[in-house]
Amino acid sequence: MMDVLYQLIEQCLPYSWTQYTFMKNAFIAIILITPIFGILSTMVVNNKMAFFSDSIGHSALTGVGLGVLLGLNSPVWSMILFSVIFSVFIVIVKNTNTISTDTIISVFSSTTMAVGLVIITKAGFNKYSTYLIGDLLSITPAEIGILAILLVVIILIWFLMFNKLLVVSVNPSLAGSRGMNVFMIEMIFTIVIAVVVTVSIRWIGLLIINSLLILPAAAARNISRDIRQYHVFSLLISFVSGVGGLILSYYWGSTTGATITLLCAVFYFITFAMHNRFA
């Protein structure tokens, strides 16, 4: 399976960077991961979850720390478990409506980050520093398989509940008056975000993962008139930045995640300059 893909890439893209297997792996990973972020991005921005998704990234550090303490070889499962618990907690707090949500998110994200850093630095920071910056070039074929499954799951979820999610994002009480279970919809979407962020954090990096979740839709918003255009632009921006960022990072020798983010940001500023024409 992978060999066929490798050959295809070499034939279609006969450039120097496609000679390396790690680049081909990274290329396939980009093709899978950028649609995930492009799609999710639309509703993360619409639901004003930018701050939340950022703190999910931070909480992943405690997950890594827990994995270290438990002596796990790869801490990905402890990370997922922890971030899911974290996100469920945040949704519940948000719905009790007693304390300001951003304060409570902030308190918990700093706590979890601190706990994670304390454990990790004790265990030897260098080994885990990839979680901060991310290393897309180290992705293995098995991990690419996980990404493919994740993409299919996201598309399925979109088929099952996108419309409800959209109405909730416009106004939760409007959704409630039409018999939608707002709490459940928010919960599912939040858990999905938590899982996606946590799974991809080691390839993209904790510091910039949130920008991939925000920038594509933020840029698409500037030039979209309806939901369909919003999705098309968000997907395109995410995909073009992903592929472009990977290739540029090869020639520049820079870290891939940050280069992709930089391209996304360029798209944002271009669309922002154009937004008056589309308003």
Added chain:
Amino acid sequence: MMNMHNTNNNEKFRHTNCSKNSCCSSHLCCTKINHFSVVRGNTQILQDVNLHIHCGELTAIIGPNGAGKSTLLKAILGQIKHTGTLQFMDAKGVRDGKPIIGYVPQQLPFDRSTPVSVMDLFAACKTGWPVCFSYSKNVRQGVIEALRRVRIENLVDRKLGALSGGELQRVLLALALSPLPDILLLDEPISGIDRKGIEMFYNTVSELRKNYDMTIVLISHDLPLVARYADRVVLLNKKVLCTGTSVEVFKHPEFEKTFGRFIFDNIFDNGRGDDIS
């Protein structure tokens, strides 16, 4: 003036008629709110509210700020925890208990820059097929039909953020009307809309009531308009203080206690003015 009195008298007649037969047993469609109470924290917001609402009538709920009017609507919707029961009986006496309820909120706070068109919002509410792909011609036609009902079919592709206050209220009204509800709840739907927009909105609501035999419950602070359009008025302040036709309620001592005599006189001055013009 004469006109107004005539209609009011008719309404009164209909009421006495109705209560004699006791709608719910004589297979006329109606809604009964039995012993609704809402407590939030230590505050009693609603206390033992009993209402009998008839179909094809516009019932206006009036009362001072903080009287629990919006809370009552939300309790009817089932969005707020409450004690007491909602009894619904449709015209054939077949379906009871769970009516289809349409709701137009007081205002709809939403992100004005959101790239959602009127079409997107409707399709998302009515169908399961993700609107980010596409929609069939049938769905689009259905949405246009729904908008035509309140005469705004030209707004179908407009972005939500680009709608004026009055247009947004009509979009929400059209949304509340599809599927056609048994009970339509309107929470002060006129706030922030100019006079012309208000008249248009009320005329549309009046037409709906006649054409679809729908129960309409409306919260309003605009007493002249209530006097003109409501078949029945409920004065609410934590509990039901009095109910009846607008003339009955506006002459009630409890009404004077709540709104004062000055406003009372004012209303009928306004009413007279409208009739002459």
